[in-house]
Amino acid sequence: MALVNEHFLKLPGSYLFSDIAKKVNSFKVTHPKDDVIRLGIGDVTRPLPQACIEAMHRAVQEMADEATFHGYGPEQGYDFLIDAILKNDYEPRGVHLSRSEIFISDGAKSDTGNIGELLRWDNSMGITDPVYPVYADSNIMCGRAGVLEENGRWSNITYLPCNEQNGFIPSVPESRIDLLYLCYPNNPTGVTLTHEQLKAWVDYALDNDTLIVFDAAYEAFITEENVPHSIYEIKGAKKCAIEIRSYSKTAGFTGLRCGYTVVPKELTAATFSGDRVALNKLWHRRQCTKFNGTSYITQRAAEAIYTPEGKKQVRENIDYYMRNAALIREGLQQAGLKVYGGVNAPYIWLKTPEGMGSWHFFEQMLYEAHVVGTPGVGFGPSGEGYMRLTAFGTYEDCVEAVARIRKWLE
Numbered sequence: 001m002a003l004v005n006e007h008f009l010k011l012p013g014s015y016l017f018s019d020i021a022k023k024v025n026s027f028k029v030t031h032p033k034d035d036v037i038r039l040g041i042g043d044v045t046r047p048l049p050q051a052c053i054e055a056m057h058r059a060v061q062e063m064a065d066e067a068t069f070h071g072y073g074p075e076q077g078y079d080f081l082i083d084a085i086l087k088n089d090y091e092p093r094g095v096h097l098s099r100s101e102i103f104i105s106d107g108a109k110s111d112t113g114n115i116g117e118l119l120r121w122d123n124s125m126g127i128t129d130p131v132y133p134v135y136a137d138s139n140i141m142c143g144r145a146g147v148l149e150e151n152g153r154w155s156n157i158t159y160l161p162c163n164e165q166n167g168f169i170p171s172v173p174e175s176r177i178d179l180l181y182l183c184y185p186n187n188p189t190g191v192t193l194t195h196e197q198l199k200a201w202v203d204y205a206l207d208n209d210t211l212i213v214f215d216a217a218y219e220a221f222i223t224e225e226n227v228p229h230s231i232y233e234i235k236g237a238k239k240c241a242i243e244i245r246s247y248s249k250t251a252g253f254t255g256l257r258c259g260y261t262v263v264p265k266e267l268t269a270a271t272f273s274g275d276r277v278a279l280n281k282l283w284h285r286r287q288c289t290k291f292n293g294t295s296y297i298t299q300r301a302a303e304a305i306y307t308p309e310g311k312k313q314v315r316e317n318i319d320y321y322m323r324n325a326a327l328i329r330e331g332l333q334q335a336g337l338k339v340y341g342g343v344n345a346p347y348i349w350l351k352t353p354e355g356m357g358s359w360h361f362f363e364q365m366l367y368e369a370h371v372v373g374t375p376g377v378g379f380g381p382s383g384e385g386y387m388r389l390t391a392f393g394t395y396e397d398c399v400e401a402v403a404r405i406r407k408w409l410e
């Protein structure tokens, strides 16, 4: 008899986006003539940069010829892509890493979900609240999160509330935590940390021997000067942090699948008897066993992001989304709503008026304005009373959505 991993049974039954889809579908059944604008799911809409398309065509041709065919590649990725990452994403920011510290992945979700395998199940852990749900869910699956309590929180997770009072910037906890997930620029709040604010977290981690998993999936959307693009811009971070990046939102790779994870050589965790073990070695071993690399064609597409044309095309797409973000942000502000984010991230986090619940506001906005957002409470208990809108739609849809919301609120 195969016994199941019963931790899976503790996971909340339905997934946020399927609940949203159900509600939108029932609206459509009763209102077949009304069109709905979706500013809910965080998926991009702009096509891939032309430089990536051309690189993939060339790579396909190579695969068609015996002389240039590629079979299994290195599990940790091809040097041509790793070198482009080191040269473009890190060296200009004064961060020096070696090739073997970069692991090419099939996207950030897999690695953020899998990285916990390197650590014992009984480490203490913390997440900011609200946040991308993968951090909690992947830890629930291995038993590290404990049990769900009546207040909607997991018994072994320390929640770091992000709310209006603290400007959505959590302060470092008073107690120590073994494993901590940070995501900046943040999904869903769209807020990010300045150099000083991120330094406070690195210092906390160094003082408390905490491992930080830093999800930088939205790094490319940063517009302000004093906002670090990498946690390694902070002194000492190589000793305490893993950084995870993705080409999904940066370059429209959500359907193509590529990202990377940085595990510095200096980064260690302890054995039960107190010896220190390099996590780079463990992650390398894990990837060699369970991952056979991102496809050659995809890695060539990712490499093309770093060419002069690729950079220009990526910038154009990001500028397109950030113009949407500014439009939504300003439009809703003028409508009298309190809004956050949208400056260094493609997300707008809005406070529901008069303390209305997230799901209540969601339904009202759907039925009155025919606009779909994501209820904030879906990202954690502190998201109650908020709604996330994404800037990933078309400009025309964003204009129309803002006009409809304003009309509805007036």
Ligand SMILES: *Cc1c(COP(=O)(O)O)cnc(C)c1O
Residues within 6 Å of the ligand: 042, 106, 107, 108, 109, 110, 112, 132, 183, 187, 215, 217, 245, 246, 247, 248, 249, 253, 254, 258, 259
């Ligand atoms: C979209 C997203 C990811 C997932 O990216 P993939 O590379 O597509 O797996 C990771 N982290 C955050 C915070 C995201 O919003």
